[in-house]
Amino acid sequence: MQLAKLLVYFDTSPALSLLRSTNAPFIIDFLNQQFKQGEQIAWAHSDLIAALVAYQDNLQDTDPGKLPSRADGYIAEWCSSETRWLRRFLEADSDEPSYQLTPHTEDVFAFLDLVLGKDLGFVGTESRLKLVIDLLTDLVVGSSDDPETKLEYLRTEQRKIQEEIEQIQRDGLVATYRPDQIRDQFSTAVSILKQLQGDFRAVEESFRDITLEVQQQQVAGLAARGGILEYALNAEDVLKKDDQGVSFYEFVNLILSPLQTEQLEKIIAEVRKIPELSSQQEGMETVRGMVSLLQREAEKVMRTNQRLSTTLRRLLDVEAHAERQRVAQLLQEIRGLVVSFDGRHDCEDVGLTIEDSAAIDSPFRRTFWTEPTRLEVIDLTEFQPDEDARSDVFKKYAAMHRLDWRAMRKHVEELLKLRPAPTLADVLDEFPPTAGVVEVLGYLQIAKDDDHHIDTSVEIPLSIPPMQDNANWIEVRVPLVTFLNKRRNGHA
Incomplete structure (x- = not known):
């Protein structure tokens, strides 16, 4: 930590400006209710304005004089270039702007969760130490190409498992966590989950920066289409091979895998049955919506990447249009030559050569994998059919x-x-x-x-x-x- 970096950070950080703002507790509380407790990644302009107006009305009863200005003025201020607490963007299928948290606001939530421990009332020191030890051990074993190191680790784990099996078979008793250890482990899991939600913003920002640069170069006309395309593909390739990008795409493969998702949902269902965690309502709500929330976060980042693909496809389509115009011009020239040779029988070298090759399609046209729709299972063992309703359904079916x-x-x-x-x-x-x-x-x-x-x-x-x-x-x-x-x- 260097003094020069500290001075720059304290002068320019949007996260610190949010913490220093006059109405910081109320702004953070509102954003937390909307984007964290509500488990919604983005909000449409009209919905966010309505939510802020309702929040301001409640403040008049509890804290008069706080956030007194117009709601749309606050929203505009929070997404301005000076604050950067919210990001304003326009979805392809929407007529009004939408808003989501920026990485700077995610940093504020991560900091407050760590300092206040508001979720569970304490910080899991024991579980964090065990996690560090396990991570370092796994790092040593996983980074070594020495067979003996790997075999020694596996034999040690095998002995521990065998001793535990023999103890259970001998005594019939199972060693379980203490109540404080259960809450400790749960606290660590919830804390890591919240930090993970904020990590998506950094990856999404990287894709968005590439897309913006491509659009700016295309509009300014400062580079040829081939150069713009080369820049975009190289930048995307570097991002995917970067440690952050590799980790993200491995995460996408994991969270969007039906097998892994089903296994994770079973684990969450078992966690919710643990009696020692019955009082951890807010943490339970976070874990309960964990799978769907992470999937939505991953899909949103992938949609940002798709917008880059769409920009590149439009760039290629412009070039394809110019090629079609060139083909039309050549066809017109061919028609003119045919007319000029009309009626002449002494031409033996007149012909037409057509180059026929395989069609090339852009790989960016391929859509990403989406999870199939899950149908709700309804128990019909005690169902009593309604004859009138069934007759009405058949009439509607016959009218189709x-x-x-x-x-x-x-x-x-x-x-x-x-x-x-x-x-x-x-x-x-x-x-x-x-x-x-x-x-x-x-x-x-x-x-x-x-x-x-x-x-x-x-x-x-x-x-x-x-x-x-x-x-x-x-x-x-x-x-x-x-x-x-x-x-x-x-x-x-």
Whole structure:
């Protein structure tokens, strides 16, 4: 720790400016309620404003005169370049800005959790010492390529396990943790979990910085597209090979693995049954939502990485557009030559050579793995069917419209003869749906099954006519679907 670094940190740190601010306890309490206790990573502008207004109303009863200004003014101040306590951004599928905590605010929460020990009332010194010893031991064994070192460690562990097995078989007694040790271990686990939540902001900031740099270079036109693409790919590659990036992607593989997730949920369910932890309500709530929260955090960082991929894809699409224009120009020149040779029979060296090679597609078009939807298991052993309800369901089922898949595909083929790359909106304009929203879903299924282009990063609004008279039109938002002919979408 150097004096020069301390002076710079105390002068420029947003975390310290938050702790020093006039209404620091109330600001931190509000942000904690919204982003930590609420287990929500990001908040829409209108929702966050409404929550702050409600918080200010409650303060008038408990602490009059605190946070007296307008809620939207506070939100604007907290995400300004001077404070940087919140980050303001715009989601692709939203018409209003959203907010999330910055790494500086995460540092404040980590510091206060460590100092105050507010979760459990104490700091787990014994469990932390054991954790340090286990980590150092594992480091020594894992970093050594000496077989004897590894074998000695495994034999020692084997002896400990065998002695414990023999003791249980001999005495019938199992050695358990003391109540203070249980709470100690639980305190350490919750503390590490909270620190882990804040670590995501640093990785996300790295992806965001690369994306911003690519966008700035593209807008400024200071570098060729090839140079911008090279910078982005090299920066992303360095980030993934960095210790922080490697650790993060290994974490993603772990938390998004169905097997590991199921095992972790079983462990959490057993932890919640421990009677010594019955009074640790806040810590239990943190652990209870641990799996879903970490998955949302990981998915949000991956979406930030996807935005980098989208930026690169747009960059490549611009170059592809220029290439298409060049091809159109060449075709026009070919037509002109054909016209000039019309009627001449003495030309024996006139021909056309076509270079046919494998199509290359960007790997950034591939989406990341998402966990399949889990269906709720309902016990129907004592279920008594309602005849009227069942009859009503069958009537609704009978009234459902059957989709004519052959006719729908014919509609797409007919429009492809008129236009080079019609969208789903073009198809619905030309052939209005008669089966409501279900027919729109049918076209989406056709696009997926027949390998047409579906861009999930862009959504378009559609107005679906009603199936009944005097009913309202239905407004839906769907991905951008572009139908391609068979040669262009890969089918011979």
